[in-house]
Amino acid sequence: MITFLAIAAFVAAYVLIATERIHRVAAALWGAAAMVLLGVVDAESAFFSPDTGIEWNVIFLLLGMMMIVSVLRRTGVFEYLAIWAAKRARGRPFAVMVMLVVITAVASALLDNVTTVLLVAPVTFLVCDRLNAPPIPYLIAEAMASNIGGTATLVGDPPNIIIAARSGLSFNDFLLHLAPVVVVLLVVFIGLCRVLFRSAFRYDPERAEAVMSLDEKEAIEDPRLLVISLAVLALVLLAFVLHSVLHLDPSIVALLGAGALVAITRLEPKDYLSEVEWPTLVFFAGLFVMVGGLVKVGVVDDLGRALGDAVGDRYLLASSVVVWVSAGLSAVIDNIPYVATMAPIINDLAGGAGQQGQALWWALALGADLGGNATAVGASANVVVLGIAARNGHPISFWQFTKYGLVVAPVTVAISWLYLVLRYFVLA
Template identity: 70%
Template sequence: MTTALVVVAFVAAYVLIATERIHRTAAALTGAAAMVMLGVVSAESAFFSEDTGIDWNVIFLLLGMMVIVSIIRRTGLFEYLAVWAAKRAGGRPFRLMVMLVVLTAVASAALDNVTTVLLVAPVTMLVCERLGVPAAPYLIAEVMASNIGGTSTLIGDPPNIIIASRGGLTFVDFLINLAPLVVLLMVVFIGLCWLMWGRTLPSHPERVEAVMRLDEREAIRDRGLLVKSLVVLAVVLCAFIAHGALDLDPAIVALLGAGALVAWSRLDPPEYLEEVEWSTLVFFMGLFVMVGSLVEVGVIDTLAEAMTDAVGGRYLAAGTILIWASGLMSGVVDNIPYVATMSPLVADLVAAGGHSDQAESLWWALAIGSDLGGNATAVGASANVVVLGVAARNGHPISFWQFTRYGLVVASVTIAVSWVYYAARYFLFS
């Protein structure tokens, strides 16, 4: 009975998030409160459990990077980059979109996708305002590009870090197995961008002419703070890449970087805390508690175990189910708790197959499905939620369904292409 009530409460909260009848943060907190009332959630399970509680690594990674971005914003760097990007694109709306999505995808491979969208979103909104074009299509395209690009490396998307830890996989393993796929997917994605937005983006010649006359160097307001910010940001990014060798979690790296920049800049707390997306952080907390409740009552485990029992040792079938089921599940719940739940089951399947190449391919199936499936809905990946929060805060609101109607197309097409790549690489030509 309790399990049924938990599922009903989860579905009801998700419907509220999807329909936006109330703010998504209020919906997530209401859902979390319902789980507490049902007796599924305790302080121990919500705040301290790695399996069913709030993922504080994600929360503090976001908080640290939000503080760093808030301080960088004060230097005028984003205005500089906005004018620079608009001038390099010649003011052409779709050419600008291609430039931004490619840069976002590449940056997401070197960083994590959440950090990337935190850095790119402010630039995008500024350049769109300069050119008089709607920011929503650019922001949606960028967050999808970040999820695609982040698939290619160990640090590019948070679920990949979980998969690497469980599977004993290295940074090079991800590059060899997934980077070629991501290059192919970006070509496909740019084509989808043209079909979805390219022919409808407005162009204003008078605004373009005005932008082309601007000197981007004049946008820098505080060169001293800019130098300090870039030094700290460079150290943080290097530490992200080397976090395994340094034995530092990315969340700790982000917090250390934020603390160092706060101390070095000597800014007052209101000056760097006012840009933090507190509602987004609280939304994640509520969402983690809700998903953790499904884990607590065994709903996700039951579904996952039924799938693994059905496929047995047929690894192409298992990989196919993993790719599509992970894509579906990651569109419904955030892909971080989903991967945390699925990875022990995939580890059992790989071990049962003697760690053969075809058995090991199940890790790539899980990564492909969960990373790309995160594009399906507005709450499918951390980067999606962050961008929607930043957009709303800056006067460019993106609704759940505005994002999702494009996300479903992109997720379906990219997962289908990825399945062909997966089947050909690991089974047809193995």
């Protein structure tokens, strides 16, 4: 009975988020409160459990990076980058989108995808304003590109870190097995952008000419603050890349970087807290509690074990089911607790089956990472972009994002499935 009620509460909250009958933050908090009132979640499981509680590493990673971005905004560097990008693209909107998408995807392979969209989004608003282009298509494309690019490496997406910890796969393993298909996916995605967002590519010759006459160097307002901020940011990014050596979680690195920047610059709290997306952080907290409730009553675990019982040691079938089921579930529940629950099951299925067994891990990574593009709440980067867009006066509705995601996700997952079949079963 409790399991049924927990599922009902989750579905009800998700419907409220999807239909936007109430604000998504209120819907997430309503869902979290329902889990508490039903007795599924208590303080221990909501705040302290690594399996069912709020993922504080995500919350504090976002907080630290938002503070760093707030300080960077004061320097004028985003205006500089916006003018530079627009001039390199000669004011042509599609060329600007391609440039931003590629930058986002490559950066997401080295950083986590949430950090990347936090850095790229301010540039997007400025360049779109300069070119009189609608920013929403660019923001949606960047969120999706961050999820695609983050799939390529161990540090690019949190589920990959979980998979590496459980499977023993290295950074080079991820790069060797996933980077090739990600390059193909990125090319296909750029082609999809040309079709899906074609109405946004209105070329304005006068705006383009005005942009070409600008001097981006004049946009820098505080050179000293810029040098300090970029130095701190560089150290933070280096620590992200050296995660396996330093053994420091990204959240700790982000908070240390934000603290160091604040201490060195001696800025007032209003200067570095004004740009923090507090509603986004609260939404994540509520969403984690909701999903944790499903994990605690065994719904996600039951689905995983049913999968294991159904496919047995038929690795081609197992890989196909894992990639598609992971994509479908990651579209509606956060992929971090999902992958954490599935990892031991995949470990049992893969066993000592060599390359074909290893294909199950790549199927889990591809499905969980790419499936998040299907809906507005399927991936952390999507939620952050929606929060930034709303804060800047360009709200993106759940369905406005999802109508594009329901095209991009199936196409990219289908290509990934074909890659798995060819590389690990047909041509192995």
